[in-house]
Structure formats: C-alpha cells, structure tokens
Amino acid sequence: MPRVWRPIAKLLAFAIAAAILPAAAAGTEDQLVVVVAPGSGHRIEGRDILAAIYRRKKQYWNDGQRIEPVNLPPDDPRRQRFSQLVLGLMPQQLDGYWNEMYFHGVLPPHVLASVEAVIRFVSTTPAAIGYTPLCSADTRVALAVAIDVQGGIIDKPSQDGCPR
Amino acid sequence: MVLPLTAFAATDNAVGQAWEYQPGDGWTVPHTDLTAGGYASSDLTKESSEPWTLDISHLSLFLWWSGDSRFRFFSETDLENALTIQARRTSTDGAYLALERLYADWAQSDALNFRFGKFLTPIGRWNLIHAAPLVWTTSRPVMTVQAFPTNATGAMVYGTLTSVGAGLDYSVYGSIGKELRPDPDLDTFKEAFGAHVSYPVQPSLEIGFSFASYEEANEVGDHKNLIGVDGVWSQNGYEISGEAIYRTSSEKGGMDERGGYIQGVAPLGNKFYAVGRYEYLLESHADAPSNLWLAGVDYRWNRSLILKTEFSKAQHNLIQEPGGFLASVAALF
DSSP states (O other), X not given: OOTXXXXXXXXXXXXXXXXXXXXXXXXXXXXXXXXXXXXXXXXXXXXXXXXHHHTTSOOBOTTSOBOEEEXXXXXXXXXXXXXXXXXXXXXXXXXXXXXXXXXXXXXXXXXXXXXXXXXXHHHHOTTEEXXXXXXXXXXXXXXXXXEOTTSOEESXXXXXXXXX | OHXXXXXXXXXXXXXXXXXXXXXXXXXXXXXXSEEEEEEEEEEEEEETTSOOEEEEEEEEEEEEEEOSSSEEEEEEEEEEEEEEEETTEEEOTTOEEXXXXXXXXXXXXXXXXXXXXXXXXXXXXXXXXXXXXXXXXSSOOTHHHHSSOSEEEEEEEEEEETTSTTOEEXXXXXXXXXXXXXXXXXXXXXXXXXXXXXXXXXXXXXXXXXXXXXXXXXXXXXXXXXXXXXXXXEETTEEEEEEEEEEEXXXXXXXXXXXXXXXXXXXXXXXXXXXXXXXXXXXXXXXXXXXXXXXXXXXXXXXXXXXXXXXXEEESOTTOOOOEEEEEEEEEO
C-alpha cells in the first residue's frame, strides 16, 4: 500500500470500528441472561425447557428440588422481551393460560419488583431461577444461558462485551 | 415455597415485592403452603316461554396444599344455585353443595404424577376448564356435559413430557365407579378407563385427543367407547376453539352419538368481545341432528372478571336445549 494511503486506511478502520463496536456492545447489553443460584449446578437444556419452567409445566430440577421461577413485573420491558422470546407471547396474552392453570391449582411465577430483587432472591434460594439483562448479572448468581435478541439460546454466556 | 419468598420480600421492601392478594391468584395463608381461591357466578336467564330467572349459580371454593414435598392436595366444593329469584318467588330450593374435585397427587417427576380421588374427566377441553370466569359463554356446549360423566373417582397417571418438543401433556385414568358425593343431576361412571393427550403445536395453537371406554351407572350393561379431538387457537384477542366426539354403544351396536362445536371470539375494542358458537349433535335414535347457534357479546373487565350476554337458538331441538337470552357475571377470586 502506498504510504499516502496508510493514514487514510487507519482512519477508515478507526471509523468502522467506532461504528461497529458500540453496536456489538449494545447487542450484549440487550441480551437477557437466565440466572440460577451459584453452586446449584442447575442447567437449562434449550429454550423449550426454559419455556416449560416459565409455564410451570416443568416444576422440578433434575436433582428433585422444586423450581422457583421469578418474573419481573408484566409492564417491565425486559419481562415483555423475555415472554415474547421464550414463551412466544406477551404477558397479557398469557392471562387465559394462567386462569386455566389457576383452576388446577398452579400459580404463575412470582413477580419481583426489580432486577436487583431477582438477583438477590436467586442468590439466596437454591432452587430459584430468574432472568436479568446480561450486563446486570454479577457474581452473586450463576449464569445459566443467555437469550439473544432473536430468542436464540447461548449456552455459555459471556459478559466480555459489557461495559466495565 | 412461600416462606423464603415472603421472608425475602419482608427483608427488603425497596427491591422486593410482597405477595399481595390479587383476584384470580388465590390467597396463600401466611406461613403455610395452603392456598384458597375460587370463583363465583350469577346468571340472568330468559328462556323461551319461561319467566326471567336470576340465579347465583356458583360459589366455588378451591383449597390446595402444595409444600416443598412431592405430595399435593386439591379440593373444589361448589355451592350451586344458592339463590334463585323469579318475578314473584325467591328460593333456595335448588341449592346443592357439590364436590367437584377432591384428590391427592404424588409427583414422581414432571413426567410421572399419580392422582387419587375425584377429578374432572379428561375428555376434550371444555370440561377441564369449565369454570364460568374461564369460558366465554354462560351456557355450555351440550356435548361436553351430555356425552360422558364430567367427573370420575379413581386413579390417574399424568404429566408433561418436556423431552417431546414444546411439551406433551398426557393423562391416563381409570375408575371402578363409587363416585365420591355424586351429583344427583349427573350420571356417573360405573367403570371407566381412558386417556387424553394435548400438545402445543405453536405458542398460540394447542390440539388434543381423547379416548374413553366406560359404562355409566344409570345404563349398566351398555358399554361405550368414545374418541374425541379438541383444539384452541388464540392470538391478539382472537380465539377459535372446538371439540368433536364420536361415541359407540354396545347396546346400539354402533354409533350412539356424535357431535362437535366450534366457537369463535373476536375483540371489538374497549374490552368488548363478540362470541359465536355452532354446535352439532346427532344421537342414534334421532332422524336428524340438532343444531345449536349462539351469538353474544362479552365484556372482559380484567383477567378475573367477565360479563357475558348471549342469545341461543336450537334447530331440530331433540335434546330439549332451551334457547333464549342469558347474561351472567363471573369472577375469579
């Protein structure tokens, strides 16, 4: 490459990186992560299993403990995204389903008011499961799987793209 | 399950949320695993050539206990027709305390649960969700109450096979009669066995299949076999549901009854919904099928409260189904 082009190439590369990297980071920040109690060893084997847990069709972990799923409030955008991506329906579209389950004595997952509440509850409850934005989870909880913006399941969530 | 959650909420009200009572979610007795809930409904009826009738049709109480163990207990008692008011008469003569369900469950796993006691017969869809606040019409499709006993006392194995796609629900049951507190207005099983499976093909579409082989207490010696299919699709407030059954009888030497219904619901805006249903029923002794038409408008105020109005008409009405105007209010609590 002629020397005259090198600064231009560097400038272009910098401009492209500046355009792409924040987008990548934003993608990571937009991801949701499913969290379980640290040391519990509880695993999520695919989106169908996660959906079954949040529909209360699957109520037991493989070690026999009764699963305690928790939700964010129905109007929380992260709850709405989780519901749409994992269950395929918005929270209010599940009202009829939960009425039917209630008729059979099954209640929906408990609702906690905030992401911090989810983290604190999951961190102290061995059979609990919750979800938070990927970059909001910390060492108090174990990351089970991440859910990308298309609803795909990422088995080994990484917080590398999260702001420090 | 309740204790750690309650304790958590109590220790940090800034981030937690106590489990406050919400209609339609039941009430968990503090510091126990016992939950109480139920529903109530009241009907206003104007059947052809009959006077107006206002009825407190159901006061139903659920009680269930579900702790950390694998044992679970559930009961539903229903005070039916507690009060009937007509133009010049108020009466409690029709009041009846029904035992709808009373059973104990043992959960071996999600896929393998055992149930003993009195439960709803798992045939089709309506019978399993028949509570007034859960359904769109005051009247019930005839085939869901006439073609088979709605309750069974016996044993059931049921579960969800989460390894099968989005989860296959199944139930297999048997009864040797001896119904717990049988309702005098309903026939009961003398003996029965059957199965029901349902599968969510999509988040908004579920289909099910039923099979039952039984004798009824009032028709001893007449062995019946029933197969059925049911389904529901719902999206953006629209819903289409339906069931169909085909029943054979040993006494009649073949088809004894067949029928089905299809029901549609469409949102009209401002929480109003239009409801329509067509039901077809053909009995072996009839020379033509009965056709039942229904149209109505509902107001679903919220998840737990619904007001319904409907007008129904029967053509070739051999099943004595009264047509007319019905309205009701129903609430989960």
